[in-house]
Every structure is written in structure tokens, then in C-alpha cells.
Amino acid sequence: MGEDSVVGCAVDSSGQASVKRYYNPAQYNEIHSNVGEGLQNQIAKIEEGHLFCTFEQDDHEINKIHVQFQKSYYLLLSRAGSVSPDGLSQHDTQDKVVSPQAVHISENIILGASANNWLVQLHGGLMVIAWLLCASTGMFTARYFKHTHTDFMPLGKAFWFALHVFCMAATAFLTICGAILIIIKKKGFELKDWHPILGCVVIGLAILQVAIALFRPHPNTPMRPIFNWVHWGIGNTAHIVGIVCIFLAWDLSLADLKRFGDESLWLWIMMAVVLFHVLMHIVMSIHTLWADKQLDSSNKKRALFPGPMKPNGMSDEAPGTGFRTFMLALYLLVMAAGAIALVVLVFWPKSTKEEEAPTS
Numbered sequence: 001m002g003e004d005s006v007v008g009c010a011v012d013s014s015g016q017a018s019v020k021r022y023y024n025p026a027q028y029n030e031i032h033s034n035v036g037e038g039l040q041n042q043i044a045k046i047e048e049g050h051l052f053c054t055f056e057q058d059d060h061e062i063n064k065i066h067v068q069f070q071k072s073y074y075l076l077l078s079r080a081g082s083v084s085p086d087g088l089s090q091h092d093t094q095d096k097v098v099s100p101q102a103v104h105i106s107e108n109i110i111l112g113a114s115a116n117n118w119l120v121q122l123h124g125g126l127m128v129i130a131w132l133l134c135a136s137t138g139m140f141t142a143r144y145f146k147h148t149h150t151d152f153m154p155l156g157k158a159f160w161f162a163l164h165v166f167c168m169a170a171t172a173f174l175t176i177c178g179a180i181l182i183i184i185k186k187k188g189f190e191l192k193d194w195h196p197i198l199g200c201v202v203i204g205l206a207i208l209q210v211a212i213a214l215f216r217p218h219p220n221t222p223m224r225p226i227f228n229w230v231h232w233g234i235g236n237t238a239h240i241v242g243i244v245c246i247f248l249a250w251d252l253s254l255a256d257l258k259r260f261g262d263e264s265l266w267l268w269i270m271m272a273v274v275l276f277h278v279l280m281h282i283v284m285s286i287h288t289l290w291a292d293k294q295l296d297s298s299n300k301k302r303a304l305f306p307g308p309m310k311p312n313g314m315s316d317e318a319p320g321t322g323f324r325t326f327m328l329a330l331y332l333l334v335m336a337a338g339a340i341a342l343v344v345l346v347f348w349p350k351s352t353k354e355e356e357a358p359t360s
């Protein structure tokens with residue numbers, strides 16, 4: 001929340017019910033200096049212990065918040081604990097509902113209080129599996145597995161290559177499905193926030209990356225090093241921006257990821273997964289330096305430089321196959337656990353309290 005126009009239906013300390021104009025400058029609430037701003041025909045009453053409010057609204061402007069009812073808006077309904085002369089207290093994370101879609105308030109509509117958000121949930125779930133699990137694993141194998149299991153050639157392809165292509169094709173496929181679902185939900189693109197803007201960048205880069213890879217020059221041709229650098233650059237950019245998108249999803253009211261006991265649970269899991277990912281890359285880089293040292297490798301410091309990991313100059317298996325295989329299994333297991341935890345949060349049923357549509 002933030003920069004929202006608010007109508008408060010409240011009972012003050014003298015037991016008097018009223019409908020007043022409030023607003024949220026940011027994550028807090030203030031009463032408006034003109035409590036009837038943009039409101040007409042306000043009626044507030046308490047009957048048999050229940051608070052009832054009716055009111056009409058006109059277009060209005062509060063500070064920089066300009067509400068025009070020919071536009072559509074998401075409606076947020078929340079129940080706050082108490083009301084002071086300055087404003088409404090913050091509501092509990094459980095005590096709120098968001099309309100399933102942006103609505104024209106001037107239309108005659110009946111809104112379900114419990115948002116049927118399965119399109120958003122599927123979008124989030126697919127994107128988490130794509131970028132936290134598939135992309136991370138595919139890029140891990142492309143970097144550290146060029147000299148591992150060299151005698152195992154699924155479908156006649158090198159082990160690292162087969163795994164990379166499988167994981168990255170899955171990433172691109174799930175990303176496109178996730179994009180289609182959210183476009184259906186939002187009925188088009190609405191690039192008003194960082195998550196949608198960066199999300200479009202990720203989707204664009206994923207498609208571009210696959211296109212570039214399909215037309216890659218043959219190894220040992222003069223254009224191949226250029227492909228390696230471009231593919232490495234776009235791939236890592238897409239991955240980092242994708243992870244940022246998953247972080248940013250935490251703040252989207254439609255995703256409702258703050259509804260758990262610990263509001264920041266989503267961020268804690270993400271931070272743990274990113275920390276583990278960084279640690280694994282550090283360990284694997286040190287291991288690559290060690291493995292190259294054992295060989296008469298032409299480039300012993302390749303793991304220290306940014307850019308695509310060059311082959312070590314030998315065609316054989318590098319020492320430490322067992323260790324690398326163990327590390328890949330560990331990486332896959334922990335990333336899968338992190339992704340599953342996030343997917344569970346995305347799909348976690350909303351509390352029945354919300355479905356009762358509290359009045360405030």
C-alpha cells in the first residue's frame with residue numbers, strides 16, 4: 001500500500017459511527033483535513049453490534065493521489081484495530097482482501113471477497129521453478145561440467161550440453177507460459193511498477209538467448225568466442241534480473257506474499273537460496289582452480305576471470321568428478337527445496353478470515 005485514497009468507516013471513542021476521508025501517503029494512514037472530501041450521502045450506523053456504512057464517491061484529488069472513476073482500480077478492504085484523531089491504525093496482515101481484478105467502480109458489480117488468484121499463483125509458481133531451479137542448474141552445469149562425465153553422451157551430446165539445453169529449454173518454456181498467464185490475468189501489459197518492467201526484460205532476454213543459441217557458430221570458428229561472451233552476458237543478466245523479479249514479487253498486493261506470521265518469510269527464503277548459490281559458485285571456482293593445477297592445463301586461472309568458462313585445453317575428464325557430481329546433486333537438492341518452499345507460499349490457502357469479508 002502507499003499513495004491510496006481511503007474511506008474509513010469507523011466508531012470513535014464516544015461510540016459514534018462515521019464515514020470519513022483518509023489517505024495513505026505511504027505505509028501509514030492519515031485523516032484528510034476535509035473529512036468529506038469526494039464523499040456524498042454518507043450514512044454510518046451500528047445495528048445489533050454490526051457497523052454499517054454507505055456512501056457515494058466523486059472523482060477527487062488528495063495530495064498527489066488523483067482518483068478518476070472512469071479508470072479502473074483495485075479495491076482493497078481492510079479491518080484496522082483502532083481509530084485516532086490522526087488516522088486509522090495499521091491493519092493486520094490477515095485482515096484484508098483485494099479485489100480479483102481492477103474494476104470500474106461506477107459499474108454495477110458484485111465482487112467476490114476472496115480473490116480467485118490462480119492465474120497469479122500459477123504465474124508465480126512457474127517463474128520460481130524456471131529461474132530459481134531450471135536456470136540456476138542449467139547455468140551451473142554449463143560453467144563447471146565441460147570436463148565431467150565425458151564418456152556419458154545422452155543422445156550423442158556431451159553430458160553438460162544435454163543438461164544445459166534441457167534446463168534452459170525448460171526455463172524458456174515455463175517463462176513463456178508464466179508470461180501468457182499473467183497477461184491473461186492483467187488483460188494486457190501494465191508496466192507501472194518495477195516487477196512488470198523487469199519481468200518483461202527477463203522474458204525478452206530468455207527468448208533472445210534461445211534464438212542466439214540456436215544459431216550459434218560452430219566451435220573453433222572465429223565468431224564462436226563472440227557468441228560465448230554474448231551468450232554468457234545475456235544469460236547472467238537474465239538470471240540476475242529474474243531473481244530480482246522474484247524478490248520484488250513480495251511487495252505485490254495481488255501476490256499477497258506478506259500474509260504469513262512472519263511477513264518477510266518470502267525474503268528470508270530468497271536470501272538463504274541466493275547465499276547458498278553464491279557459496280556454491282565460490283567453492284566450485286576454487287575446485288576448478290585445483291583441478292586445472294593437477295593437469296598440464298593451458299589456462300590454469302580461467303575460473304578467476306569473469307566471462308564464459310573456457311575449456312581447460314584438454315579433452316579428457318578433469319580430476320574430481322566425484323566431488324563435482326556430489327556438488328551438482330547438492331545444488332539441485334537445495335535449489336529444489338528453496339523453489340518448492342516458495343511455490344508452497346505462493347499457493348498457500350488464504351485464511352478463512354479473509355473470505356468472511358470484514359467491514360471497517
Ligand code: HEM
Pocket residue numbers: 120121123124125127128131179182183186187188189190191193195196197198199200202203241242243245246249252253254255346
Ligand atoms: C522471474 C520471475 C518473474 C517474471 C519474469 C515475472 C514477470 C512478470 C511480468 C512481465 C508481469 C507484468 C504482466 C502484465 O502487466 O501484463 C508480472 C506481473 C505480476 N507478477 Fe510476475 N514475474 C516473475 C515472478 C513472479 C512471482 C514469483 C510472483 C508471485 C506470485 C509474481 C506475481 C506477479 C503479480 C501479482 C503480477 C501483477 C502485478 C500487478 O498488479 O500489476 N511474479 N510479472
Ligand code: HEM
Pocket residue numbers: 135139142143164165168169171172205206207209210213214228231232233234235236238239307308309310
Ligand atoms: C534461457 C536460455 C539460456 C540461458 C539463460 C543460457 C545461459 C548460459 C550461460 C550463462 C552460459 C555460460 C556458462 C559459463 O561459462 O559461465 C551458457 C553457455 C552455453 N550455452 Fe546457454 N543458455 C541458454 C540457452 C541455451 C541453449 C538453448 C543452447 C543450445 C541450443 C545453449 C548453448 C550453450 C553453449 C554451447 C554454451 C557454452 C558456451 C561456451 O563454450 O562458453 N544455451 N549458457
